[in-house]
Amino acid sequence: MKKYFLSFLFVCYFYTSQHAQEIEKLALAIGQTAPDFNLKGVDGKLHSLSSIKNAKGYLVVFTCNHCPFSQAYEKRIIAIHQKFASKGVPVIAINPNDGEREPADNFENMIKRAKEQHYPFLYLLDADQRIAKAYGAKRTPHVFLLDANKKLIYTGAIDDNFEEPKEVKIKYLENAIKAYLAKQSINTPITKAIGCGIKWKKN
Amino acid sequence: MIKVKQLQSWKASVSDTLYIINFWATWCKPCVEEIPDLVKLSKNYSDPKIKIILVSNDFKKHIQSHLIPFVKANHIGSNVVFMDEPNPNDWIELIDPNWSGAIPATLFIKGNIGFSEFHEGVLTYQELEAILKKTRQ
Numbered sequence: 650m651k652k653y654f655l656s657f658l659f660v661c662y663f664y665t666s667q668h669a670q671e672i673e674k675l676a677l678a679i680g681q682t683a684p685d686f687n688l689k690g691v692d693g694k695l696h697s698l699s700s701i702k703n704a705k706g707y708l709v710v711f712t713c714n715h716c717p718f719s720q721a722y723e724k725r726i727i728a729i730h731q732k733f734a735s736k737g738v739p740v741i742a743i744n745p746n747d748g749e750r751e752p753a754d755n756f757e758n759m760i761k762r763a764k765e766q767h768y769p770f771l772y773l774l775d776a777d778q779r780i781a782k783a784y785g786a787k788r789t790p791h792v793f794l795l796d797a798n799k800k801l802i803y804t805g806a807i808d809d810n811f812e813e814p815k816e817v818k819i820k821y822l823e824n825a826i827k828a829y830l831a832k833q834s835i836n837t838p839i840t841k842a843i844g845c846g847i848k849w850k851k852n
Numbered sequence: 853m854i855k856v857k858q859l860q861s862w863k864a865s866v867s868d869t870l871y872i873i874n875f876w877a878t879w880c881k882p883c884v885e886e887i888p889d890l891v892k893l894s895k896n897y898s899d900p901k902i903k904i905i906l907v908s909n910d911f912k913k914h915i916q917s918h919l920i921p922f923v924k925a926n927h928i929g930s931n932v933v934f935m936d937e938p939n940p941n942d943w944i945e946l947i948d949p950n951w952s953g954a955i956p957a958t959l960f961i962k963g964n965i966g967f968s969e970f971h972e973g974v975l976t977y978q979e980l981e982a983i984l985k986k987t988r989q
Contacts, residue, residue: 787952846954
């Protein structure tokens, strides 16, 4: 009997680890449809992708208040929104961090940061971190460009120089948005960047 | 100061030295919390064949103000190098195709036995030790 129980435990363990791997794989791949959401913004209202009128695309940016890389890119994200929102591709910023682990990223501090920095875009809280997991976001900032049908067409970095905006040579994200709006194919749909690991809730 | 070439040479190592290459930054809280365990590991396994390398991803303008004081205060000068490349997209894939670029992250390489293991996120002392032991079997 004991033997059966042990093999049962083994099977359970096997399934759990396999399950974990499957969740990893569930991260959005290029061409897959991104899930919509209903998240609270710093304006106190709930927002979804579908509620954005006349969008030709969506630029979902996982970011936060405290991370130096997010801060380094903050002005560039604002500029991208100002450049492309009028062309139908607005930024939707989502903070995925657990406000208990990182108080600087709690909802009150989001409201503060958005006001101080005059965010022209939605800044939403992914309180249960389900959206970050569904998109496969791992760090801040981490960008996901979706087409009008919410299919992922670009993910990764914003450009090729995090520290010196003036020395940027390749604007990966802008190039992708421009190519999409011009109905051209996106040459580099996936890039990588250093960022702050998302502060997941501790179990 | 290191460049992509240095990462390539660690990746291509065929020696019997175990390289534990940790990507961190002074501004990254979980990274800073992990460093004492890496230091403890290097003390408990003081072996010239184990090299712990802490690759700083700090901003270049913060080397004097943040990185050097931290390195001095924690006596980790012999372990720390600075990643002197502006575009992480040029080298993240090289470390591991599955790495998102979130730090901390750690790569273990022991070339002579073809050992290579990569981990994104914090490792506990027990986890570090378990990986190290795998290279000694």
